[in-house]
Structure formats: structure tokens, C-alpha cells
Amino acid sequence: DDISTFSNAPSKDKFIGGLLSDEFDEDSCKSRYNSMLFTNSSPHKPSSYLIQRLRKYEKLHKKCGPNTEHYNKAIDDLKSGNKNNNEQSECKYLINQPNSGLGNRMITLVSCFLYAILSNRVLLTQSGMDMSDLFCEPFPLSSWLLPLDFPHNHLHHLSFGNMVRDSTRNSTTNYAFLDLSHGSNHYDKLFFCDEYHHGFIDNITWIKTQSNQYFLPAFFLMPSYKQELDLLFPEKDTVFHHLGRYLFHPTNSVWGLITRYYSSYLAHAEQRLGVQIRVFDPAMSIFLNEKTPSELVLEQIISCALKEDLLPNVTVSVKNITRSTRSKSVLITSLSSEFFDKIKNMYWEKATVDGEIISVYQPSHEEHQQTEKSSHDMKALAEMYLLSYSNVLMTSSLSTFGYVAQSLGGMKPWILSRPDKYKVLHGVPCTRDLSMEPCYHAPPTFDCEAKKDTDLGLVVPHVKHCEDVDNGLKLV
Numbered sequence: 001d002d003i004s005t006f007s008n009a010p011s012k013d014k015f016i017g018g019l020l021s022d023e024f025d026e027d028s029c030k031s032r033y034n035s036m037l038f039t040n041s042s043p044h045k046p047s048s049y050l051i052q053r054l055r056k057y058e059k060l061h062k063k064c065g066p067n068t069e070h071y072n073k074a075i076d077d078l079k080s081g082n083k084n085n086n087e088q089s090e091c092k093y094l095i096n097q098p099n100s101g102l103g104n105r106m107i108t109l110v111s112c113f114l115y116a117i118l119s120n121r122v123l124l125t126q127s128g129m130d131m132s133d134l135f136c137e138p139f140p141l142s143s144w145l146l147p148l149d150f151p152h153n154h155l156h157h158l159s160f161g162n163m164v165r166d167s168t169r170n171s172t173t174n175y176a177f178l179d180l181s182h183g184s185n186h187y188d189k190l191f192f193c194d195e196y197h198h199g200f201i202d203n204i205t206w207i208k209t210q211s212n213q214y215f216l217p218a219f220f221l222m223p224s225y226k227q228e229l230d231l232l233f234p235e236k237d238t239v240f241h242h243l244g245r246y247l248f249h250p251t252n253s254v255w256g257l258i259t260r261y262y263s264s265y266l267a268h269a270e271q272r273l274g275v276q277i278r279v280f281d282p283a284m285s286i287f288l289n290e291k292t293p294s295e296l297v298l299e300q301i302i303s304c305a306l307k308e309d310l311l312p313n314v315t316v317s318v319k320n321i322t323r324s325t326r327s328k329s330v331l332i333t334s335l336s337s338e339f340f341d342k343i344k345n346m347y348w349e350k351a352t353v354d355g356e357i358i359s360v361y362q363p364s365h366e367e368h369q370q371t372e373k374s375s376h377d378m379k380a381l382a383e384m385y386l387l388s389y390s391n392v393l394m395t396s397s398l399s400t401f402g403y404v405a406q407s408l409g410g411m412k413p414w415i416l417s418r419p420d421k422y423k424v425l426h427g428v429p430c431t432r433d434l435s436m437e438p439c440y441h442a443p444p445t446f447d448c449e450a451k452k453d454t455d456l457g458l459v460v461p462h463v464k465h466c467e468d469v470d471n472g473l474k475l476v
């Protein structure tokens with residue numbers, strides 16, 4: 001049997017509770033209807049309203065997507081600057097211009113997609129990295145890739161933030177650039193104030209956005225979207241879990257990496273612990289006095305695993321291994337192999353106190369980030385999926401790579417404290433995340449109604465500050 005398809009697992013829910021359309025050819029993208037193969041079905045079900053809205057979105061995308069009559073007309077209008085005053089076009093677009101590593105790109109795409117649904121826009125993404133090597137098309141009978149002949153040179157440098165700052169908005173504008181990246185300024189972030197949507201943003205046919213952020217928690221602070229978001233997501237902390245599993249389907253090549261690795265190394269364990277290690281700034285060692293960042297991170301991983309009972313301790317006494325001995329596999333992902341070597345040796349050189357067998361694996365060690373190199377990004381994507389099939393997850397603070405794995409897998413991870421804070425906190429190696437959702441690292445701080453800065457982590461019960469980024473915001 002072909003392990004990469006569902007054929008021998010008929011009881012699994014291949015359309016994920018109706019989340020996925022049944023309009024696709026299965027062979028061209030084996031992961032689409034098989035992503036649940038290695039995981040128990042999620043306890044979180046998509047709402048029937050979300051399913052309805054996805055089907056409605058798919059219709060809109062098919063009607064307005066690349067190379068349709070509507071798309072061609074909207075492009076002609078963009079080139080000629082035509083715009084009917086104050087009238088909304090039937091087809092409006094949100095172009096995503098990718099930026100940063102793969103995890104950042106994925107959290108941004110999910111945020112853009114939610115905005116596309118909320119504002120009835122069609123999401124198109126530039127294929128900066130080779131998107132088609134990584135992901136299958138998510139929308140039936142159409143494409144989410146911005147055509148290569150898109151007339152970028154007809155876009156004027158009209159940014160939303162500048163138009164608001166300089167009061168230069170006018171009703172004939174049919175294009176705006178929206179900066180929602182980590183470096184966006186106060187005026188750019190006024191995008192999250194209701195008053196600029198009705199009658200302004202909503203009338204603009206083409207919006208192009210650049211971001212590397214999970215900006216969607218901010219929509220949950222906007223009164224105008226409240227009713228719709230309550231219907232779409234009765235469980236607020238499942239937005240990425242549902243939209244991510246709806247949008248992302250690894251191509252057959254990436255699915256091959258995932259299924260071969262899983263079957264070879266992970267399938268037989270009774271328990272799977274995923275450990276995602278990302279060491280951001282070696283220069284942080286100035287905070288750490290005597291230890292190097294790697295030494296400190298290793299110490300944190302072990303002490304978190306022992307303290308939270310994720311792994312057993314080792315002992316010098318001799319233990320018998322019997323057929324009934326429990327086995328646990330540890331999947332490590334990291335750019336370097338040093339943590340893997342040390343943890344693997346720890347469980348080779350000594351027995352565990354409870355006789356449990358610990359196998360340690362790491363699929364790759366790419367040494368440094370090589371974003372947009374297709375074979376490198378394919379491995380990164382495969383590793384995010386493999387991590388998502390864990391039973392328990394330990395992740396690194398601040399890393400969007402870990403966010404993707406935790407939300408796809410529906411897990412609240414143990415987050416390793418930032419190494420500099422670990423020192424200050426006198427040894428709390430990790431804390432449990434508040435929810436499976438990613439964190440919006442650089443959110444707005446402005447109360448749109450009161451017109452002053454405020455603590456947006458205190459406004460509604462389901463938007464709180466993140467465990468790993470004090471000023472960040474996340475859905476809980």
C-alpha cells in the first residue's frame with residue numbers, strides 16, 4: 001500500500017469536518033486529503049458558518065481570480081486609473097507580498113486570508129520564493145498566485161499610512177499599499193481602526209500588503225468585525241488551526257519527505273515529543289556571563305523536559321529492556337546538530353530511571369537560514385509538519401517556525417524562556433503557552449475610540465499578551 005495516501009485509513013475524516021472542498025483531484029496533491037493520516041482527528045471542529053464562508057470565498061475566488069474576465073477588467077482599470085467614484089467593484093483584491101522566513105510567510109498568509117474573507121476580497125500572493133514547490137493550490141479551479149505579468153509599474157507609491165497622515169485620501173484611489181510588517185508605523189496601524197474601512201479602504205479595488213506578522217488578532221479588537229468573527233470562530237483560539245489546515249497543503253515532493261520520515265522514525269513510538277530549537281542571537285552571550293547560548297539552551301531543554309515530566313532522567317544503574325518497555329521518540333528540529341548529538345548521547349550512554357527507551361531524531365541540520373532556496377524551504381516545511389504530529393511540543397520563544405507547528409497540530413507548547421530572561425528569572429526553563437495560536441509580535445497600541453495609547457491586551461477577554469513577547473498580542 002502507498003503510505004502517502006488515505007486508501008488504507010478509510011475511517012479518517014478526509015475533508016476535516018467539511019473544512020476542505022471536495023472539488024480537487026486527489027493524486028495531484030496527496031497531502032490535501034491525507035494530512036490527518038498521522039494524527040488523531042482534532043477535537044476542534046470548524047463551525048458550520050466558517051464552512052459556508054469558505055465555500056462562498058471559493059466561488060468569489062473562482063469568479064474574480066487570475067485570467068477571468070473580472071480580473072482582466074480590474075487590471076485594465078488599474079492601468080488606466082479608471083475608478084467609478086464611491087462605488088465598490090464586484091471584485092476586489094488583496095495582494096500579499098511575502099517577506100522573511102517560511103514561518104513568517106505562513107502566519108502572514110493566514111492573516112491575509114482572514115482579512116480577505118472579512119472584506120470580501122480575493123487573496124493573491126506573489127510567488128517570491130517558489131510557492132508552487134511548497135504548496136498546492138488551496139482554492140478549487142483557480143490560482144492564488146499573482147500572475148507574473150501583473151503591472152507592478154502602474155502602482156503609485158500610495159501607502160495607506162501616508163494617505164491618512166497627510167489627509168490625502170480621495171475617492172478615486174483604486175490602489176493602496178499597506179505596510180503591516182514589524183516596522184510599520186502608527187499611521188499604518190490605523191488600518192485596525194474601523195473608521196478607515198467603511199467608505200475608504202473598502203472602496204479600494206487593489207490593496208497590496210507587505211507583512212511578516214500574524215496581524216489577525218487585531219481584527220478581534222474591531223467592533224465592526226465582532227459579530228462575523230464570533231460566528232466564524234466560536235472557539236477563538238482555533239483560527240490558525242482551521243485556516244492553516246484549510247490553506248496549506250504540501251506538494252507531493254514535500255509530502256514525500258514527511259511520510260518517509262514519519263514512517264521510518266516516528267510511527268512506532270508510543271509517544272512523540274517535538275523539540276523546536278531556534279537560537280536567535282549568539283550575541284546574546286553578553287547577558288549570559290560564563291555560558292555560551294548553546295550551553296544555556298541545552299541546559300534549558302533538559303531542565304524543562306525533566307521538570308515538566310516530558311522526558312525521564314538518566315541513571316548509572318543497569319536497567320533491563322523488556323518487550324513491554326515503553327518507547328518515546330524525540331524529534332528535534334534545529335539549524336545545527338549540536339543539541340541532537342548531546343541529547344542522543346545522554347540517552348545512549350546511560351539508562352533512563354524508569355527503563356523507558358528514548359530515541360532521538362533530527363531530520364536535517366541546514367546550519368543557516370537560506371530562505372527562497374527551494375530545497376531548503378521544502379525541508380523546513382516538512383519539519384514543521386513532522387513537529388505538528390507530536391503529542392507534546394517544546395518550542396523556542398519568538399519563533400514563527402514553532403508557531404506554525406503548534407497551531408497546525410492543535411497544541412499548547414512548552415515555550416523555552418528566552419536565554420537572556422532565563423538568567424534573570426533564575427532558572428524557569430520554560431512556561432506553558434496560553435493557547436495554540438501564534439503571537440502578533442508588533443501589534444498596535446492605539447485605542448481608536450479614545451484616540452490614545454492603551455493596553456490592548458486588556459480590552460477583550462480573548463486577546464491577551466503573549467508568554468514569549470511581552471508586548472505581543474494573541475488569541476486565547
Ligand code: GDP
Nearest residue numbers: 101102103104333334335369379380399400401
Ligand atoms: P523564525 O525566524 O524562527 O520566526 O521562523 P521562519 O520560518 O520565519 O524563518 C526561519 C527559517 O530558518 C526557516 O524558514 C528555515 O528556512 C530556517 N530554519 C530555522 N530553523 C529550522 C529548522 O529547525 N529546520 C529547518 N529545516 N530549517 C530551519
